[in-house]
Amino acid sequence: MTRESPILRLIQNLTGTADEMTFIQTKSGIHKPQTLADTVRADFPILHREVHGKPLVYLDNAATSQKPHAVIHALEHYYSHYNSNVHRGVHTLSSEATDAYEGAREKIAKFVNAASSQEIIYTRNATEAINLVAYSWGLSNLQRGDEVILSVMEHHSNLIPWQLVAQKTGARLQFVQLTPEEEFDFGHYQSLVNEKTKLVSVVHVSNTLGCINPIKDIVGLAHQYGAKVLVDACQSAPHLPLDVQDLDCDWLVASGHKMCAPTGIGFLYGKLNLMRSMPPFLGGGEMIADVFLENSTYADLPHKFEAGTPAIAEAIALGAAVDYLTNIGMDKIHAYEAELTTYLFEKLMQIPQVKIYGPKPPKERAALASFTSGEVHPHDLSTMLDQAGIAIRAGHHCTQPLHRFIKAQSTARASLYFYNTKAEIDSFIASLQESIEFFDSIFS
Template sequence: MVVTQHRTLADRVRADFPILTQEVNERPLVYLDNAATSQKPIAVLDALRHYYECDNANVHRGVHTLSARATDAYEAAREKVARFVNAASSQEIVYTRNASEAINLVAYSWGLNTLKAGDEVILTVMEHHSNLVPWQLVAQKTGAVLKFVELDETQGFDLNQYRSLLSEKTKLVSVVHASNTLGCVNPVQEIARLAHEVGAKVLIDACQSVPHMPIDVQAIDCDWLVASGHKMCAPTGIGFLYGKLHVLRSMPPFLGGGEMIADVFLDRSTYADVPHKFEAGTPAIAEAIALGAAVDYLSELGMENIYAYEKQLTSYLFEQLNQIPEVKVYGPQPKADGSGRTALASFTCGNVHPHDLSTILDRAGVAIRAGHHCTQPLHRAIGAQSTARVSLYFYNTREEIDVFIAALKEAIDFFGDIFGA
């Protein structure tokens, strides 16, 4: 009897990603830097090409056929994003260049106009710089006070300490959903519930969760949520801000210019309704349409299926890493079924600098990240100047993890021979 091996999700989709078929340094590419940016399927590349070849025109400003087609595709993509995160309306989706711009939009539009001296903003020590620096700038201008949730004993979110920080002075809680360094998945629904009990607003940085698991903004009950397209199979230069409709309408414009207006006079202007109030100037039209194509692609695969497959990869990755004595992995260990964290691992190998490790792995065709991953305060908290990071996506395979592990062991042996370790 012939036994047929079950095809994994990666087996089904690999052909959709042409970049993965190349060789790097005369070795087959093993791309394991997905937390930095994802690769793009043919459907997304085709969407970009189709817009420029067939529909290239500005949106919302013309009545000719090309402009109408471009506008329809641009707004259809907004509808897709809204359904993808279960927003109540497409008006709750604002296009931005990336998640960093989305957070800055909230910081400058809402933060500067709402926060005052003595108000408190709760962040965490694991925040990406994009969810830290804007609030530092706002605090400097308003006199608001920043407070930080520390790590618990598992190097995850300390929920008990968070409870102790909340008070009537708390006006905003802005936290990452899934850490790009620790991989932990924070309890954002409970975080939001507790924040709302004291009257605070909640912003969720979902850059590392939206691409990997089902997201329901209404269930989370966050006031804002941000994500970057390039981490979810879409092009660079496009991201989005979700905001509750009444909250967005209460916020003044972020940038001034064309498209975001209703009427303009020499001495004053009135502004368009959301989301256009926050989308000044000619937008990234092709990129937004391609974001819609990426959402279609992910939705067809099913985010539940993507999450389930990545949990299997996570379990296997940690099984292999935990067998290497020299490797120290940061963040919580996955549960038995691979849940409780995203499919990434940040680690160190004794005295071997992560940059040196990454360079050696690159010679084997394996692409990983090395550095502080835009989380310098977190690295100080965990006692590491920098880490190496391997991060997976649904097109990665167990065989690629095997290649990575073999190359990692060879690199450890290489440096051990050099330093006599």
């Protein structure tokens, strides 16, 4: 009988049986469980570069994610093999480009469980998608006395378009406040919704607080009063399984660059009949049926809202990113990030000078932490960490009203993705402690 390894037995007790696990060998010869990051990091070429002579530790994923080989190859392959305009030619290259472009739309529809690929509109980003709804539906349906409910945690992209529409229509903006735990105050939301409410437009996951808002409950209450609901899913689409039919939201927006796709491409989901009732956002080629000198008729969805030559390569690469995430599994991504987040918070909370904003684990939350560190300005902290090869974000994260609400001029933010590791978190924490100690020595 062979003697059982005490290390293997310990690992089994902690995480499962050997049959359920994959192991990797460390430099010391000890085998350890292989994490999701271990299996995917080779797919991301940028993660293997150095910054200031140190290995890159990229913790700015809430701003933009890195891109796997599959996405980079999709861009290169389009331009190298079938670069052509879509929908406008019958030659081989145009047909191949159109098939790939529309095939990506079908992948996105499946990714969010839309009822039809016609409900997916390509946009440059989530900002453009929100503006599309604001100017097409908002200007046509809102009037003086109507109310639009937002929250104090909204990204500027889900705030400024509604400010502009409210100025033009006379509609009134209302804002949901935060609970003492710095989450969406559903009780306050209930007090705001009434017969005057025509729209609720809220973020699914806060890019600053990290809280996951109760979208299904928000939608359900709004629909009781006949109001429409738009969901900003920029921070949820890359990290959580999404099902727009289950959420029953009227619109949902996301940006490709936060979910392993290129910049310059995003999408708007909208319920089919609702989108058909909305006037075009932009006029020009591609979005028309017939054009006369005095008037025109418009194409059916989705092309009605896609004027001009689109971002073809970027859309195809977004489809490749969706394939990549789907093959991993969004449930698996979410579970691994939850483990990383708990670890990150445990480490951050051991630093006395650090104050973290938003709900803390074990509450379910996003894989990011916005924080301040005593008298140290976040920009100074970020600069010091960069010298150690560690990339974090510093500033107001396009949520200036929220920062005023939480009484912080700016915050530092470390945001994770499924290719990050606990070892990277350890490196971040060690450099953060050194940076804080350095600045404390100057201030004292």
